Amino acid sequence: MSRIGIMGGTFDPVHVGHLIAAEAAREGCGLDEVWFIPTYNPPLKDNQPSVSSELRLQMVQEALGGNPAFKAVDIELKRGGMSYSIDTVLELKKRYPDASFSYIIGSDRINDLPKWHRIEELAELIAFIGLEREGTAAQLGQLPEFIRQRVTMAAMPPIGISSTDIRSRVRSGRSIAYLVPDTVHQFIKRRGLYES
Numbered sequence: 001m002s003r004i005g006i007m008g009g010t011f012d013p014v015h016v017g018h019l020i021a022a023e024a025a026r027e028g029c030g031l032d033e034v035w036f037i038p039t040y041n042p043p044l045k046d047n048q049p050s051v052s053s054e055l056r057l058q059m060v061q062e063a064l065g066g067n068p069a070f071k072a073v074d075i076e077l078k079r080g081g082m083s084y085s086i087d088t089v090l091e092l093k094k095r096y097p098d099a100s101f102s103y104i105i106g107s108d109r110i111n112d113l114p115k116w117h118r119i120e121e122l123a124e125l126i127a128f129i130g131l132e133r134e135g136t137a138a139q140l141g142q143l144p145e146f147i148r149q150r151v152t153m154a155a156m157p158p159i160g161i162s163s164t165d166i167r168s169r170v171r172s173g174r175s176i177a178y179l180v181p182d183t184v185h186q187f188i189k190r191r192g193l194y195e196s
């Protein structure tokens with residue numbers, strides 16, 4: 001049975017923090033593959049994404065390059081609407097009954113888990129692989145028991161990079177070199193994304 005990690009995100013834009021988190025989860029939890037799934041409309045985010053879902057998907061594809069263990073999956077973009085993880089997990093389990101899925105998630109999002117749509121059902125269907133994110137420690141002790149028992153932490157070097165900071169850097173003409181893969185950097189420059 002293949003073990004698949006779901007790396008869900010807005011990826012507005014994808015950055016090396018996402019890639020390092022995915023690799024840490026893959027290695028730490030013995031995953032066969034990590035599927036990067038850009039949201040169409042992210043729940044619990046106040047603002048709409050700055051660029052279209054097609055562009056966010058294309059940047060993810062650029063970032064993953066030829067890594068055979070990483071793949072971009074457009075299931076949420078095709079579904080449209082609010083990208084609730086419960087809908088994605090139900091759809092993936094139906095389509096791939098022989099795979100085993102876990103959800104990769106940074107510590108900022110771990111702390112939000114009780115607010116996720118139909119979380120009781122989701123936590124029964126899937127386990128979470130948590131990664132500490134610089135600036136927001138995972139508060140596992142604050143989570144209800146039914147969620148806490150489904151979270152396994154994997155180690156990763158703390159990476160203080162966010163898409164918010166990258167967007168703000170581009171807007172103010174500062175460098176984003178090495179914060180995103182070079183292919184993504186060129187893509188952003190070529191299309192003038194995030195400049196205003």
Ligand SMILES: Nc1ncnc2c1ncn2[C@@H]1O[C@H](COP(=O)(O)OP(=O)(O)OP(=O)(O)O)[C@@H](O)[C@H]1O
Binds near residue numbers: 106108133165
């Ligand atoms: N630097 C990082 N270290 C660990 N996990 C991260 C890091 N950046 C993002 N993640 C995790 O990746 C997933 C997708 O994140 P998302 O696409 O929202 O990026 P973001 O940098 O948090 O974006 P924004 O700044 O726009 O909120 C979430 O689970 C998030 O916790």
Ligand SMILES: O=C(O)c1ccc[n+]([C@@H]2O[C@H](COP(=O)([O-])O)[C@@H](O)[C@H]2O)c1
Binds near residue numbers: 116
């Ligand atoms: O299903 C939910 O209610 C839910 C609430 C918040 C976040 N998520 C998922 O968590 C992933 C990371 O979210 P974000 O907002 O950091 O891009 C992404 O796949 C979202 O769809 C899911």
